[in-house]
Amino acid sequence: MAIRGNLSEASLADVLQLLALGQKTGCLSVAQDGSVGTVSFVSGRIVHAELVNRRDRFGDRLVRLGVITPDHLALVSTGNVPRDDRDLAQALLAQGLIDRDRLIGEYRAQVDEAVYDLFRWSHGSFTFEPEAEDASDELLVSVSADSLLLESARRVDEWTQIAKRIPSLDLIFALDGARIAEREWPLSPTQERLLPLLDGSMDLHTVIERSGLGEFEVGKAVFGLLTAEYVQRVGQSTERRPPSPENRVAEHRNLGIAFYRTGMHDEAQREFRRVLELRDSDSVARFYIGLLHVRRGAVDDALETFVRASQEPEAPSAVFHNLAYLCEQRGEFHAAMGYLDEATRRAKVPDPRIALSRATLALRMGNVTAAESALADARRAWGARQPSAAWFHAAGLAAALAGDHARAAAVLDDGIALHPHAVALYNNLAVVHERRGQADFAARLLKHALLEDAHCAHLHKNLGDYFYRAQRYEEAVEAYARVIRLSPSHGPDVYLKLGNVQYRRGAFAEARAAWEEALARDPSNDIVRANLDSLRHVGSSAYTDVVPGRDRRLAGGAERRPQ
Secondary structure, three states: OOEEEEOOOOOHHHHHHHHHHOOOOEEEEEEEOOEEEEEEEEOOEEEEEEEOOOOOOHHHHHHHOOOOOHHHHHHHHOOOOOOOHHHHHHHHHHOOOOOHHHHHHHHHHHHHHHHHHHHOOOOOEEEEEEOOOOOOOOOOOOEOHHHHHHHHHHHHHHHHHHHHHOOOOOEEEEEOHHHHHOOOOOOOHHHHHHHHHOEEEEEHHHHHHHHOOOHHHHHHHHHHHHHOOOEEEEEEOOOOOOOOHHHHHHHHHHHHHHHHHOOOHHHHHHHHHHHHHHOOOOHHHHHHHHHHHHHOOOHHHHHHHHHHHHOOOOOOHHHHHHHHHHHHHOOOHHHHHHHHHHHHHHOOOOOHHHHHHHHHHHHHOOOHHHHHHHHHHHHHHHOOOOOOHHHHHHHHHHHHHOOOHHHHHHHHHHHHHHOOOOHHHHHHHHHHHHHOOOHHHHHHHHHHHHHHOOOOHHHHHHHHHHHHHOOOHHHHHHHHHHHHHHOOOOOHHHHHHHHHHHHHOOOHHHHHHHHHHHHHHOOOOHHHHHHHHHHHHOOOOOOOOOOOOOOOOOOOOOOOOOO
């Protein structure tokens, strides 16, 4: 369940402690005056944090420190739409462009600084959206919230003192050369690093940008120099120049992505519209607008938007991936495969999600061999990471369709071990075991899955079918009734079987109502028509039962969403 509130009612420290103690997994978003910060949790530990419109973006920071080159940053920033700095870090590691220990050190520093900065926000709103933990995601850092809380509180206290001497980052300072030359005590490494920049021409905003240091580090160092009278204030910059159009594009785009990720879709659309007002060719903004159309069910608008975005030379692979998704939903399988080919070509590194989509599409086209080849490609692209639940679902389905039920069971068992909350895997494993003659074990799997998701109509349907075949009619009626409550349009078969059970119980009026509903949903169903005819001879057993096992199907699977 989402948690929402205002920082005037609950401090960020209180919110972080609540999420840590509750061992929550999800994303906390904090918004203040047009700025947005996010803190991601896995089992109560902080694994990511960033200010989405901060000046020192992670990639820019790595370039400024000389860890990577601008060409390296451009290489991994095109082709896909990065969700946040985590995607950038993973792409750098995947291509071997940076030493792993160095990257994790800089990434940890970026996370810490983001949390410290957020602690200085005294007003604004916050939203926590819970998420399922994905074992396929490799965690770069995992930090105790308590350690960051203590350091953040210390910094807030120190900044209160610093702000008395440095009330604004627009101030300009210059060294007192004579006093520096006569100093008796050594300066800190940070102060030594700042000396060339405190020349009386740059305000502290510029000093921070040039030095690559954070606001707190620079403020603390300059505060010490002021106290020792080694620097003096010489002026204040005039009203800061408005950011360049490119910087404004980046700021609105980053805000839009942050709003999108936290479910604030109206705000996200507003920011992406502003991006397009500044630069109509921005395919990333148009891509996200397409996603917003998908989430609102405006499929035609989404398709038109994605097609427009795909016409830009720098359109990321995700645009074509989602075009493939929409075409697949419309039954245009060959067009979808063509878009997947283009998505693969534009991806700078092998993307397992694209290969998985290719496998799923091949299964829908009835080509099990092609599906298994694409599944192997996706597995290789994940590398040392574990595949998603959707991969195990597709791999198990492919093996089952190939007639290899033993391999299907093994794949699904492995998937459940890694994704114990993925109900589609339990459902499909139950179907596999039922087909291997282990109906009671299959029923236990379905009951376990219902403990994870009692609102899944497909699970209730398959459990009802088990009760139906076992002639446990009271339990079958209860299961089918749940299906109808949860998904009234589930399909004619549930009404057919419910009518059969009611007929056997002597509830002829209920049987007629159920069969008439089944016939309304499938007017060509001769079995239903024959059963209704049998009601003219109430008391006879001359009705047609459904063929046992005929409709026992694998689940539609782990939900596939647009990227």
